[in-house]
Structure formats: C-alpha cells, structure tokens
Amino acid sequence: MFRHRTARPAALLLGTALTTLTALAATPAGAVPAAADGAGGALPAVTPRAQTPPLHDDEAGGNADADDPAIWRDPADPGASLVIATAKEGGLRVYDLAARQVQSLPAPPADGPDDAPGRFNNVDLVHGMRLGSGPSDLAVTTDRGHDRLRVYRIARNGDGAPLTDVTDPAARPVFSSGQEEINEQRTAYGLATWTDPATGRSYALVSRRNTTRLALLELTPTAAGKVTYRTVRTLDLPSSFRLPDGTSWSPCGEPDEQPQVEGMVVDPADGTLYAGQEDVGIWRLRADLTGSPHLVEKVREYGVPGSYDEESEECVPGADPGFGGTHLSADVEGLTLLAEKDGDGVLLASSQGDSTFAGFDRERDEENEYEGGFRVTAAGRDLDGSEECDGAAVLNAPLGKRYPDGLLVVQDGHDTPQDGERGATGFKFVDLADVTRALDG
Known part of the structure; x- marks a missing residue:
C-alpha cells in the first residue's frame, strides 16, 4: 500500500540541528542569527518583487505543495513569459510574471485504491522539439507517484491554457518493474533536461528517490504527436565515503535509504551535469x-556521524570531525545556472539547511570556486522571503518591463x-539585477 510521508528526512533534521546549534552558540539571547559567508561575514539580502498565491498541502488546498519552478520565455512577447511550477499531488501551476496563476493542471489519479497518486516533483524545459508539423517547446516533469515522466507542450494561444499534455500514454515507468515496486516510491525524483547540440537529440537526467541512481533518458516524438522516452544508461553515485582520517562515512538516514539526488542542472555549453546529492x-x-563524477563542493555536515532513532524518526548527530565544506548546509537543493553571454556565469545552489543561496564559478576547467551568496528576505508584511528552499530557476534574459534584467x-x-x-x-520572484549585485558584493 502507498505510504504518504510528510515528515522531513532524517538527514535534513541532522543538518538543521547542527546548523542551529552552531548559530545559537554564537548568538546573544533573543537575537536572530544572520546567515554568513565562508569568511564569517553576513550575507547580503535580496527581496522579492512578487510571490505566488500560497499553496496548502491539505485536503482543502488540494494537497498542493510547491517544489520546483522553470521559466519559459515567450520569444514573441517576453513580457508574456511564464513560470511553470510543480505542486506535487496538486499537479502543475502556471504563473505570469506578476505571479498570478493562469493555469492549473492536476496530477494523474492513482491507478487503484491502494496505489500511489500522481505527484509532480521537478520540472524543466526542452526547446524546439518537432511534434507534428513544427517545433514545440515542452515542459517535462517527474511524476514521482507513478514513476514516469509527464510532458506538456507550451503554446501561447490566448485562451489562458498554455500547457497541453502530450505524454505518450504507453510510456513505461522510469525505474520500477511494476506497480508494487512503484508503491514503494523509489521512483523518478529530480530532473534536468539537456539537448545535445551535436546531434539535436533531447534528454532528461532523472534521479531515483532514496537511492543514488541517475538515469539518462532520450526524449523522442511519436507518430501520434506525443512524447515518449527510453533509458540510455544509468549511473550510481557513491553512498559511502572515505574521510581524510581513513574512516568510512555514510550520511545518517532511515534504514535502507541511500543519500539521494534531487537538484540538477546541465550546462548547455559543454554538457556538464551538476547534481546535488542532498x-x-x-x-x-558528464x-x-x-x-x-567529481565532488566539487561538500555540505557542512559532510563526515558528521549520526545514529538513527526509530522512536523519533530522527538522526542524533555526533561530533563534527571538520571535514565538511563552508558554504552549503544540508540539504543542497535547487541547482540552477546563471549563464552569461561571454561564457562566464554562476552555478546557484539552495543551501536549504540555513535558507541561503550560494554561487559557484561556472569555469569547467577549474574547481567551481565560491563566488558569493545571499538570502531572500521579506519585502514587507505581505511579501515574505524564502525559507528552506527546494527548487530554483534563473533566466538571464530580458522579460519585458517587469524584469528587463532577467x-x-x-x-x-x-x-x-x-x-x-x-x-x-509558494514561489518568490526576484529581479535578477538584485541577485547579481549581491553576488558582486
């Protein structure tokens, strides 16, 4: 039977506990600890320009839980561009640049009374796939509930419904062999798309929940004007690590669960995948x-031992041996690429454990050095900031009068x-000019 869990992962609770204890130890009573950069200085803050209506993960709210966004630029009218976002069991939401909802698409229902319902986790875009008579832009999402990809054509047709489902109904589960295995929910989770410029073929990189597995899927059109996919290959990232003191370490988590990947992004310039193992x-x-694979940045909690307590379903952290990084606090989430026209750019990552964002150099032949960070804070009583951010998307292109800098x-x-x-x-919309000023210090 499908088991719907709403509790936060044990390893995330471990990371949050360590971060909170460290901050409180150095903070006077009654004060709010400020996020800091690697050198100990306070991070700059940026404020959102708009926010979407709140989503509620309960029956009255349609079990909608905001997770991951993508930004689609309307080439004919950039000011009419869209933000497409997942709402888990609530399906997909489409917003205009004023953060107003223009479309809501439900996730598919459960196949049977004891089966998992549809649950949309991550979303990304594919541009220019030929469907039928011409090229189409697509939104691709992982349906974690059914272990499938769902694909939607994007079209501005003036009727307020820009997305149309074009998923091949015969598409098979991504990882599972049958419904019983799907109900265990080790299913399609994180997602990034990529089009190989050498061949023109489009792909989805998909992670498997509660494991370290990544899959490369080729996306192909069918004669009926739908989109299907096939597995090209898979790769398993490590689940245990050799520490500098010679010991072996694995992140603390629930029994039989490995450290999973969710946030992913592909650099289109050279086909480099960045994958956040939470x-x-x-x-x-590649x-x-x-x-x-090359581990280019560690979370602060890397190497910290922990023991799982079955009664509380939480991890109890041990002493920090000091082998972790300095810029990210578990979970690492929401990877997105701020690309620049000259080939430079910044890889942005959500440091979910301390509600900050970190930027790393895009240079492929270097070590992706830290470029700076920031927080997204409240802009007033009715426009709050971002806490424990799951997903993020950035577009460095003019988007009409509202966001001329991206x-x-x-x-x-x-x-x-x-x-x-x-x-x-929910989701917060931030002027990219404010972000670049914060990263430039």
Missing part, C-alpha cells in the same frame, strides 16, 4: 553519464499566508 554536496560529471524564481518552504493559520508553500 546530504553530501555537488557533483560535476551529462551523458560517462566518465567519473528573473530568479525560488521556492519558499514556509510561505506566510495572509490568514496566518495554515502551513503553506
């Missing part, structure tokens, strides 16, 4: 999943609805 750090590897969209794991009563999530 309780470990950021990996750099998007075709050949060659050896846009950053971040998930807010603790939205503050006006009624102040129900827990909520």
Whole structure:
C-alpha cells in the first residue's frame, strides 16, 4: 500500500540541528542569527518583487505543495513569459510574471485504491522539439507517484491554457518493474533536461528517490504527436565515503535509504551535469553519464556521524570531525545556472539547511570556486522571503518591463499566508539585477 510521508528526512533534521546549534552558540539571547559567508561575514539580502498565491498541502488546498519552478520565455512577447511550477499531488501551476496563476493542471489519479497518486516533483524545459508539423517547446516533469515522466507542450494561444499534455500514454515507468515496486516510491525524483547540440537529440537526467541512481533518458516524438522516452544508461553515485582520517562515512538516514539526488542542472555549453546529492554536496560529471563524477563542493555536515532513532524518526548527530565544506548546509537543493553571454556565469545552489543561496564559478576547467551568496528576505508584511528552499530557476534574459534584467524564481518552504493559520508553500520572484549585485558584493 502507498505510504504518504510528510515528515522531513532524517538527514535534513541532522543538518538543521547542527546548523542551529552552531548559530545559537554564537548568538546573544533573543537575537536572530544572520546567515554568513565562508569568511564569517553576513550575507547580503535580496527581496522579492512578487510571490505566488500560497499553496496548502491539505485536503482543502488540494494537497498542493510547491517544489520546483522553470521559466519559459515567450520569444514573441517576453513580457508574456511564464513560470511553470510543480505542486506535487496538486499537479502543475502556471504563473505570469506578476505571479498570478493562469493555469492549473492536476496530477494523474492513482491507478487503484491502494496505489500511489500522481505527484509532480521537478520540472524543466526542452526547446524546439518537432511534434507534428513544427517545433514545440515542452515542459517535462517527474511524476514521482507513478514513476514516469509527464510532458506538456507550451503554446501561447490566448485562451489562458498554455500547457497541453502530450505524454505518450504507453510510456513505461522510469525505474520500477511494476506497480508494487512503484508503491514503494523509489521512483523518478529530480530532473534536468539537456539537448545535445551535436546531434539535436533531447534528454532528461532523472534521479531515483532514496537511492543514488541517475538515469539518462532520450526524449523522442511519436507518430501520434506525443512524447515518449527510453533509458540510455544509468549511473550510481557513491553512498559511502572515505574521510581524510581513513574512516568510512555514510550520511545518517532511515534504514535502507541511500543519500539521494534531487537538484540538477546541465550546462548547455559543454554538457556538464551538476547534481546535488542532498546530504553530501555537488557533483560535476558528464551529462551523458560517462566518465567519473567529481565532488566539487561538500555540505557542512559532510563526515558528521549520526545514529538513527526509530522512536523519533530522527538522526542524533555526533561530533563534527571538520571535514565538511563552508558554504552549503544540508540539504543542497535547487541547482540552477546563471549563464552569461561571454561564457562566464554562476552555478546557484539552495543551501536549504540555513535558507541561503550560494554561487559557484561556472569555469569547467577549474574547481567551481565560491563566488558569493545571499538570502531572500521579506519585502514587507505581505511579501515574505524564502525559507528552506527546494527548487530554483534563473533566466538571464530580458522579460519585458517587469524584469528587463532577467528573473530568479525560488521556492519558499514556509510561505506566510495572509490568514496566518495554515502551513503553506509558494514561489518568490526576484529581479535578477538584485541577485547579481549581491553576488558582486
């Protein structure tokens, strides 16, 4: 039977506990600890220009839980561009640049009374795939509930419904062999898309929940004008690590669960995949999943031992041996690439454990050095910031009068609805000019 869990992962609780204890030890009573950069200085803050209506993960709210956004630029009218975002069991939401909802698409229902319902986790875009008579832009999402990809054509047709489902109904599960295995929910989770400029073929990189596995799937059109996919190859990232003192370490988690990947992004310039293993750090590897992965940034909690307590379903941390990084606090989430026209740019990562964002140099032949960080904070009583951000998307291109310098969209794991009563999530829209000023210091 499908088991719907809403509790936070044990390893995330471990990371949050360590971060909180460290901050409180150095903070006077009653003060709020400020996020700091690697040198100990306070990070700059940016404020959002707009926010989406709150989503509620309860029956009255349609079990909608904000997770991951993507930004689609309308080439004919950039000011009419869209933000496409996942809402888990609530399906997909489409917003205009004023953060107003223009479309809501439900996740598919459960196949049977004891089966998992559809649950959309991550979303990314494919541009220019030929479907039928011409090229189409697509939104691709992982349906974690059914272990499948769902694909939607994007078209501005003036009727307020820009997305149309074009998923091949015969598409098979990504990882599972049957419904029983799907119900265990080790299913399609994180997602990044990539089009190989040498061949024109489009792909989805998909991670498997509660494991370290990544899969490369080729996306192909069918004669019926739908989109299907096939597995090209898979790769398993490490689940245990040799520490500098010679000991072996694995992140603490629930029994039989490995450190999973969710946030991913592909650099289109050279097909480099960046994959965020939530309780470990950021990996750099080839998007075709050949060659050896390279761990370019560790979370602060890397190497910290922990013991899982079954009664509380939490991890109890041990002493920190000091082998972790300095810029990310587990979980590492929401990877997105701020690309620049001259080939430079910054890899942005959500440091979920301390509600900050870190930027790393895009240079492929270097070590992706830290470029700076920032927080997204409240802009007033009715426009709060971003906490425990899951997903993020950035577009460095003019988007009409609202965002002439581009846009950053971040998930807010603790939205503050006006009624102040129900827990909520949502998305914040941030002017990219504010972000680049913060990163430039």
